[in-house]
Amino acid sequence: MSAIPLLVLYNPVCGDSTAKSFFDEHVLPLIQKSGKVVAKIASTEHPGHAGKVLVDFLEEHQGEVAVVLGSGDGTLNECITTSAELRKGTPPRVLFTLVPCGTANALYSTLFPPTPEGTLDAAYRLQSVQSFLTGSKTIPMTLAITTLSSPPSARKRPQVRISAVVVSTCLHASILKDSEALRKEMPGIERFKVAAEQNSSKWYNSWVKLLPAPGAEVVQIYDPATKSFVPHPESDPEDEDIVDMDGPFVYFLATVNVDRLEPAFMISPLMSRIPPAEAVCDIVIVRPLRSPTVSVDTPETRAAFVPILWKVLGAAYRNGSHVDLRYDANGEVTTEGDGPTVVEYIRCGGWEWIPVDEDEDAHLVCNDGAISVIEKEGRAVCSAAAPQDKVGFMVHV
Numbered sequence: 227m228s229a230i231p232l233l234v235l236y237n238p239v240c241g242d243s244t245a246k247s248f249f250d251e252h253v254l255p256l257i258q259k260s261g262k263v264v265a266k267i268a269s270t271e272h273p274g275h276a277g278k279v280l281v282d283f284l285e286e287h288q289g290e291v292a293v294v295l296g297s298g299d300g301t302l303n304e305c306i307t308t309s310a311e312l313r314k315g316t317p318p319r320v321l322f323t324l325v326p327c328g329t330a331n332a333l334y335s336t337l338f339p340p341t342p343e344g345t346l347d348a349a350y351r352l353q354s355v356q357s358f359l360t361g362s363k364t365i366p367m368t369l370a371i372t373t374l375s376s377p378p379s380a381r382k383r384p385q386v387r388i389s390a391v392v393v394s395t396c397l398h399a400s401i402l403k404d405s406e407a408l409r410k411e412m413p414g415i416e417r418f419k420v421a422a423e424q425n426s427s428k429w430y431n432s433w434v435k436l437l438p439a440p441g442a443e444v445v446q447i448y449d450p451a452t453k454s455f456v457p458h459p460e461s462d463p464e465d466e467d468i469v470d471m472d473g474p475f476v477y478f479l480a481t482v483n484v485d486r487l488e489p490a491f492m493i494s495p496l497m498s499r500i501p502p503a504e505a506v507c508d509i510v511i512v513r514p515l516r517s518p519t520v521s522v523d524t525p526e527t528r529a530a531f532v533p534i535l536w537k538v539l540g541a542a543y544r545n546g547s548h549v550d551l552r553y554d555a556n557g558e559v560t561t562e563g564d565g566p567t568v569v570e571y572i573r574c575g576g577w578e579w580i581p582v583d584e585d586e587d588a589h590l591v592c593n594d595g596a597i598s599v600i601e602k603e604g605r606a607v608c609s610a611a612a613p614q615d616k617v618g619f620m621v622h623v
């Protein structure tokens with residue numbers, strides 16, 4: 227069998243801009259020592275370039291290709307999106323080896339949870355490369371396909387966005403939008419915290435539909451009492467299996483493939499604790515009106531809810547423990563008792579987000595860090611796409 231054509235590609239400006247030196251000092255010497263032949267080495271020159279390099283490489287070498295990619299999740303997304311879009315007729319099969327060089331590296335840090343030596347340690351960062359060189363396992367990636375539709379009267383084609391990590395609205399989308407503006411002065415993950423503070427008292431108005439995954443037949447919700455997924459009480463496989471939800475929301479974030487968005491920010495921990503048997507989105511939802519002491523949306527109730535939101539996000543940083551938080555009768559957050567859960571943790575096959583027209587902030591959608599705006603009277607529809615046998619995107623683990 228002939229070797230799979232190998233592309234080595236890195237983004238020199240992602241994260242702390244050390245991808246080139248890490249490749250020169252560690253990745254390329256390891257590959258050379260292994261005897262693997264590199265067909266092409268490329269450094270990205272501008273946003274969007276990674277996808278173009280990969281598509282050209284796919285055109286040159288028909289069939290399966292291998293890519294050693296030094297980047298964060300954004301450049302990985304560009305590779306997937308551009309090659310999936312440009313090769314619609316014949317979807318490619320790409321075997322990725324990931325070298326975490328970005329700011330957050332959500333997919334890498336899920337596949338290779340951080341070690342006590344830290345995420346900057348060379349051995350930690352070379353695990354996917356080692357798997358590639360020794361011919362170890364690959365796993366398929368689930369993709370979240372989001373369709374952004376205009377109102378029917380606009381007669382415009384929907385826009386499609388592909389995600390391999392996260393699709394979000396509400397706080398996370400607002401944070402990503404604002405944190406981009408802070409990238410220059412704060413290259414590290416602290417810019418996400420600053421942007422979070424700027425947006426912490428916003429509530430978002432939207433209607434939501436949750437759709438079951440085909441195998442599960444119902445929308446599932448996490449039950450902290452049994453530490454398992456149970457059928458959502460409003461999802462009936464015999465009758466109406468779609469769950470309708472209304473707002474206001476403060477948090478609405480769906481992930482595929484990952485249990486965290488940064489090495490320590492484990493926002494969807496059940497993705498790894500209770501691995502799904504099929505392509506699913508895990509959705510983390512916070513709706514303030516679930517609190518027994520919040521019944522109206524006013525500037526005062528919004529301000530009073532900020533500490534609760536911080537408790538949820540703080541608990542996500544502590545091993546994803548936010549999924550077990552409940553309200554007591556006084557609206558205090560606790561891990562005891564049987565009060566309503568603060569977070570609704572959903573597992574499903576897809577969802578719709580239909581923002582209320584007047585609520586501009588509810589129109590933002592984030593796909594793996596890229597922000598889109600839903601048109602007035604439009605909606606976002608997202609579904610988890612199952613990896614197929616002979617095509618699709620795989621990762622060496």
Ligand SMILES: Nc1ncnc2c1ncn2[C@@H]1O[C@H](COP(=O)(O)OP(=O)(O)OP(=O)(O)O)[C@@H](O)[C@H]1O
Pocket residue numbers: 237238239240241242270271272273274275297298299300301302304327328329330331332595
């Ligand atoms: N040569 C370049 N100059 C400027 N921008 C680039 C260049 N090459 C790639 N980019 C852009 O850099 C952006 C950031 O890359 P990426 O998302 O991989 O890293 P990150 O944001 O640091 O990490 P993460 O996504 O894990 O938080 C991408 O949006 C990509 O389009």
